[in-house]
Amino acid sequence: MTRKAIYPGTFDPVTYGHLDIIERASALYDKVLVAVATGVGKKPLFTAGERVKMLKEETGAFGNVEVEEFNELVVDYAGRKSAKVIIRGLRMISDFEYEFQMALTNRKLNSKIETVFMMPKESYSYLSSRLIKEVAGLDADISAFVPKNVENKLKEKFEK
Numbered sequence: 072m073t074r075k076a077i078y079p080g081t082f083d084p085v086t087y088g089h090l091d092i093i094e095r096a097s098a099l100y101d102k103v104l105v106a107v108a109t110g111v112g113k114k115p116l117f118t119a120g121e122r123v124k125m126l127k128e129e130t131g132a133f134g135n136v137e138v139e140e141f142n143e144l145v146v147d148y149a150g151r152k153s154a155k156v157i158i159r160g161l162r163m164i165s166d167f168e169y170e171f172q173m174a175l176t177n178r179k180l181n182s183k184i185e186t187v188f189m190m191p192k193e194s195y196s197y198l199s200s201r202l203i204k205e206v207a208g209l210d211a212d213i214s215a216f217v218p219k220n221v222e223n224k225l226k227e228k229f230e231k
Contacts, residue, residue, distance in 0.1 A: 074099075076156040076187070077149045079106040079141070082122050083115040084221045086203055088195035090129055092160045095189060097133045104152055105130065110142040116204055116228055129218050146181040157186045162196045 076096055082089055082105070096103045105126055109119040117125070119140045126138040141148045149157055157177065159170050174186035190196065198216055207213050207225040214222055 073101045073153075074156075075102045075104065075152065075154040076100040076158050077104050077106050077145065077152065077154045078158040079108060079145045079148070080160075081108050081113055081115055081200070082126055083113070083117055083200050084122065084203065084217060084225060085126050085129060086195070086198045086200060086217050086221075087215075088160065088162065088191040088198040090218070091191045091195055092158065092189050093130055093136060094133065096158050097136050100156065101135060103133075103136045103158070104154065105136060105138040106141045106145070106148060107138065108142070109140045117224070121224070125221050125224060128220055144180065146177045146184050149184050150181055155184055157184060159186055159188050161188045161190050162198070 076099075078093060078096060080089065093103060093105060107119055107122050107126065115122070123138050123140055130136045130138060145157060149155075157174075159174065161167060161170060170188065174188075177184065177186060191198070203213055203216050204225070207222075208229050210229070213225065217225070
């Protein structure tokens with residue numbers, strides 16, 4: 072039996088914190104499917120296709136990581152993909168209440184799928200995609216927060 076996990080999110084854009092969780096999850100599970108949400112109300116800066124491409128570029132070295140879009144309830148998606156685990160990242164205690172509520176709701180919707188919380192390295196615990204976009208839009212140096220290709224794509228977006 073293959074131990075398969077889903078790591079869902081908007082990844083707008085992918086940060087070193089996301090990549091840290093993907094790397095550690097890939098060591099724990101036989102297959103990790105990074106699921107890029109397309110039907111989000113957050114009005115992402117990047118299209119779903121752009122986010123998938125950036126993630127594929129950054130996760131290509133992991134032989135057991137796949138990246139694709141999804142637009143449905145994450146528990147339905149996980150069930151369709153035969154995954155038994157949903158990975159969720161927790162940066163700060165402020166994330167916990169929302170993530171806990173979502174995990175309990177998902178459990179009620181499908182009790183066969185577990186939610187596993189992972190924390191990024193301490194050096195990435197304050198990173199958020201929203202903050203990265205905000206400082207990138209003000210032309211700050213974001214090289215410590217995102218990979219070079221993501222940094223370049225952010226610069227392109229804000230030059231337009």
